[in-house]
Each structure stands twice: as C-alpha cells, then as structure tokens.
Amino acid sequence: MKRRFLLLALALFTGVASFSQLRQIPKIVRENFAQQYPMASDVDFDDDLVDVNVHFILNGEKMNAEYNNKGMWRNTEKKLTFEKLPDAVKDGFSKSKYVGRDIKDVVIIYYPGDIIQYRIKTEKSTLERKYLYFTAEGRLLRDSITI
Numbered sequence: 001m002k003r004r005f006l007l008l009a010l011a012l013f014t015g016v017a018s019f020s021q022l023r024q025i026p027k028i029v030r031e032n033f034a035q036q037y038p039m040a041s042d043v044d045f046d047d048d049l050v051d052v053n054v055h056f057i058l059n060g061e062k063m064n065a066e067y068n069n070k071g072m073w074r075n076t077e078k079k080l081t082f083e084k085l086p087d088a089v090k091d092g093f094s095k096s097k098y099v100g101r102d103i104k105d106v107v108i109i110y111y112p113g114d115i116i117q118y119r120i121k122t123e124k125s126t127l128e129r130k131y132l133y134f135t136a137e138g139r140l141l142r143d144s145i146t147i
Contacts, residue, residue, distance in 0.1 A: 025047055026052065026070075028070065028071030029071045030045070036073060037065065041056065051067060051074065052066070052067045052069070064077045064078075073112060074112075075111050077109050080106045081106060082106050082120070085106060085120075086118075088136065089135075092137075093138075101123060101130075104123050105121035106119070117133050118134045118135075119131050120134065129145065
C-alpha cells in the first residue's frame with residue numbers, strides 16, 4: 001500500500017514538474033527582458049507558472065531577473081562578495097545583532113523605481129539561518145528565516 005502511494009505521489013510530482021516546462025514562455029516576458037537587458041548573453045528562461053526567472057550574464061556577471069506572467073519586471077539579483085558591499089552596508093551589518101554569524105551569501109537586488117537592497121544570508125547554526133535586507137545606506141530593513 002505504501003509503495004503504491006509513493007509511486008502515485010512520484011507520478012503526480014513528475015507530471016506537475018513536466019507540465020511547467022511544456023508551456024511556452026509568455027512573449028511579453030521575452031520582449032520586456034530583451035528591451036531591459038539588450039546586452040545579456042547566455043539567456044535561460046525558467047517558467048515557474050507564477051513567474052518567469054531569467055538567468056543570464058551581463059558584463060561577465062551572472063544575474064537573475066524575475067518577471068510575472070504579464071511581463072512586469074519584479075526584480076533582478078546579482079551575487080556579490082561581502083567585501084564588495086558598500087561600506088555603509090558593511091557598517092550596518094557590523095552594528096547589527098547578527099554580527100557574529102557566518103555569512104553564507106550576499107546578493108544585490110534591484111527593484112522597480114530604482115530601489116536597491118542588499119541581502120545577506122547568515123547562519124548561526126544549521127537550524128538558525130536568516131536573510132538580512134539592508135538599504136544602500138546600511139539600514140537593516142527586515143530579517144526573515146530561511147531554510
């Protein structure tokens with residue numbers, strides 16, 4: 001009985017995953033991306049049914065842009081190192097209550113309206129991981145638990 005359930009669950013999961021790849025990327029997403037990033041190379045569209053993630057390289061750096069199904073740009077992320085963060089952000093982190101944690105990942109996030117945030121993934125233990133979001137001025141906006 002358990003085996004049948006596992007096989008059924010696997011079949012459903014595989015079917016849903018393969019369905020998401022069968023749908024064509026909305027034309028408006030492709031057009032808006034091409035207009036926003038005309039110099040992008042190695043472009044790969046990933047349809048999540050709710051949004052479309054576009055992985056690409058721009059000026060030698062890997063980036064990821066997210067659009068909704070109607071072609072509206074939500075944000076673009078680019079990985080950084082902690083050393084490349086603006087001094088104000090590094091200072092804000094050093095004054096936060098998270099300063100003793102290991103830094104696992106650093107990302108700059110560009111949002112519509114010329115809004116820029118910096119996300120630092122920290123880890124105190126394998127069970128205690130957080131994303132910290134900072135403004136360019138180094139102010140901690142929020143934190144969120146991550147897996």
